[in-house]
Each structure stands twice: as C-alpha cells, then as structure tokens.
Amino acid sequence: MKGPLFYSKILLFGEYGIIKDSKGLSIPYNFYNGALKKDENPSESAIKSNQSLKRFVDYLENIDEKLVTFDFDILKEDVNKGMYFDSSIPQGYGVGSSGALVAAIYDKYAQDKITVLENLTREKLLKLKAIFSEMESFFHGKSSGLDPLNSYLSIPILINSKDNIEATGIPAQQNGKGAVFLLDSGIIGETAPMVSIFMENMKKEGFRKMLKTQFIKHTDACVEDFLTGNIKSLFKNTKQLSKVVLNHFKPMIPQQFHELWKKGIDTNEYYLKLCGSGGGGYILGFTEDIEKAKQSLADYKLEVVYNF
Missing domain, CATH: 3.30.230 (Ribosomal Protein S5; domain 2)
Incomplete structure (x- = not known):
C-alpha cells in the first residue's frame, strides 16, 4: 500500500x-x-x-x-x-x-x-x-x-x-538572475518554543507597535509586490523586512547566522528572512543576482526555489 x-x-x-x-x-x-x-x-x-x-x-x-x-x-x-x-x-x-x-x-x-x-x-x-x-x-x-x-x-x-x-496564481518563473532560495542552517528548529517567545514579546507594547508599523507593513507590501511582479519594489521591501527581523526577532535566528544576515543587508547581495518559525531549519533568501549570492554563501547549502 x-x-x-x-x-x-x-x-x-x-x-x-x-x-x-x-x-x-x-x-x-x-x-x-x-x-x-x-x-x-x-x-x-x-x-x-x-x-x-x-x-x-x-x-x-x-x-x-x-x-x-x-x-x-x-x-x-x-x-x-x-x-x-x-x-x-x-x-x-x-x-x-x-x-x-x-x-x-x-x-x-x-x-x-x-x-x-x-x-x-x-x-x-x-x-x-x-x-x-x-x-x-x-x-x-x-x-x-x-x-x-x-x-x-x-x-x-x-x-x-x-x-x-x-x-491564487503566482507569476510564472523567469530565467532572470533574481531568485528565492533556501539556505540550510544545519540545525533542527522547534516551532513551539519559538511561538512562545513571540507570544511573550506580544505582551510588550513596543513590540506590538513595531509589529504593526514595520513588520506587517513590509510583509503586506512584499506579498503585493510578489503577486504583481513588481520586482524592484519587492527587493526594497524584502530588505526592510530582513532588517526588522534582525533587529526584533533575534532569538528566532540561530546565533551563528546573525553576521551573515547583516552582511546581506550591508552588501545588497542577498536578503535573508525566516522560513516558518525559525530557530533553525531553513532560512529563506532573496537575491537579485543568484550567482553573486552563491559566491557570497559558498560555505552553505543553497536550494533555488523560484527564479525571477
């Protein structure tokens, strides 16, 4: 069977x-x-x-x-x-x-x-x-x-x-240089502890405000940009989202990836974001030039999931 x-x-x-x-x-x-x-x-x-x-x-x-x-x-x-x-x-x-x-x-x-x-x-x-x-x-x-x-x-x-x-339908993949990829953190993440950290943070007024004015704002913009194929705007908003996550969701990012995360934002070679609840597992990446990103992340296992 x-x-x-x-x-x-x-x-x-x-x-x-x-x-x-x-x-x-x-x-x-x-x-x-x-x-x-x-x-x-x-x-x-x-x-x-x-x-x-x-x-x-x-x-x-x-x-x-x-x-x-x-x-x-x-x-x-x-x-x-x-x-x-x-x-x-x-x-x-x-x-x-x-x-x-x-x-x-x-x-x-x-x-x-x-x-x-x-x-x-x-x-x-x-x-x-x-x-x-x-x-x-x-x-x-x-x-x-x-x-x-x-x-x-x-x-x-x-x-x-x-x-x-x-x-919904998503735009057909193109043969461009841009890509969404998965980066293997090599660590198994557990959902429940990550969600409880988030729920704990939600008790703080500052965190709730940040979530509404920054995190949700950029998330919504990314979804719109992706569905309408507005790639230029998508990368701008993904960069902002990556920054917000690095500043406010640090416990969800494995320690050894904090520098790598920041490097992507500083060089614009790639932008990382959480894939699921974080804490390990895959990290999601967006790049305008997949070859550049591969060189920059040569020490890590990378899987392309979508091409722009």
Whole structure:
C-alpha cells in the first residue's frame, strides 16, 4: 500500500505576522513529499512514525465531531497493521512536514471531506483551515492550519487576513538572475518554543507597535509586490523586512547566522528572512543576482526555489 503524495510548502511571506492578521503567501514546494505507507519489513524510522501515528489517532478521537469526523475503524486497523508516513520532508525545517501528514490523514480517512475538485469557495477554504488547525495542533501546540491546507490543495494560497484566504496564481518563473532560495542552517528548529517567545514579546507594547508599523507593513507590501511582479519594489521591501527581523526577532535566528544576515543587508547581495518559525531549519533568501549570492554563501547549502 502507498497513498497519494503530499508536498512540502514554503511560506514566502507572513511568518508570525499572520497570527496578527498580516497578509501571507504560501506556495507548494514539490521537491519534498510524503505518503502513507505499509511495509512487510518496516525500518526503524517507519516503526517510530507508526508509534507517533497511534498517538495522533488518540488525539483525533477528541476533536469536536461537529468540525470533522473520521472513519476510525479503518484508520485504527491500518495503524495497527503498521501504517506509517513515508516522507522526504525534513522535520523542523519550516517546510511543513507535519502539514503533509495531516493532509494525508484527512484525505484518506475524513468523512464528508471537502475535495480538491470542488469549487473551493472562501467558506470551504476557511472550514478546511479550521479542521487542519485543530488536527495539526497535536504537533505544534498551536497551528494556523495553513501548512496542511497548502499541502492538501497543492496550490499557492494568499492570506489576506485570518478570515479571508483564497487560492491564487503566482507569476510564472523567469530565467532572470533574481531568485528565492533556501539556505540550510544545519540545525533542527522547534516551532513551539519559538511561538512562545513571540507570544511573550506580544505582551510588550513596543513590540506590538513595531509589529504593526514595520513588520506587517513590509510583509503586506512584499506579498503585493510578489503577486504583481513588481520586482524592484519587492527587493526594497524584502530588505526592510530582513532588517526588522534582525533587529526584533533575534532569538528566532540561530546565533551563528546573525553576521551573515547583516552582511546581506550591508552588501545588497542577498536578503535573508525566516522560513516558518525559525530557530533553525531553513532560512529563506532573496537575491537579485543568484550567482553573486552563491559566491557570497559558498560555505552553505543553497536550494533555488523560484527564479525571477
């Protein structure tokens, strides 16, 4: 048995901001994927995944039935037969490993599920997001539900605000020098501690003001620029966003990347930003000249995800 593939995602813009109603833009990233699977001779990682699935099933049984119901008889039978999530998506890297798993379980076992082939009205998207938020909270303590939504639908999603999301198209990739890339920090990040630092900071008035007047302002501008293909303005706003993150989100940036982050802003060779909640995993980079950025970041593993 091997189920359909569910892909990783990249939240290009909106990390932390979407908690406070900034815009956001999330795109599928087909380089990594995962599927539900059963094997005759499971590996050690398959056994570990299966044990985690058992705990997840216990958690799902307590979700409000008005929100979503599952075929627990078949789900439990499959899990007891050793089903696991076979995934190439790195965990703790901010590219949606738990989101893909949530999408796979919903797709196979949810009753009265909203399918990808339906006319996806805003109501349906919000309902899916609410279901996925509840399901994914098992992994992170608090989830927006966006990662599984992206993985489930496999299309770019534009977040206008908490209650206003839509499927969107993004400009076709060009063969230019500009690029969005992933930089491997080599460290596994954990979402829950990062989110709690953020929530703690939100108690301070100065931080809340900065979030509204700087962080959200530049995030919203970046989303607009990206969708309209206004590249010049996009890099200007990404630079500002990179500065704000370096000044106000330092705990989310691994210590050894503080200098590298600043170097990008000072030289304009690249601009770094958080990919997901930070603390490790991938760091997202934007550059107007990918060859220059590669030279400048020669000591690091770089993956291009989009070309301008």
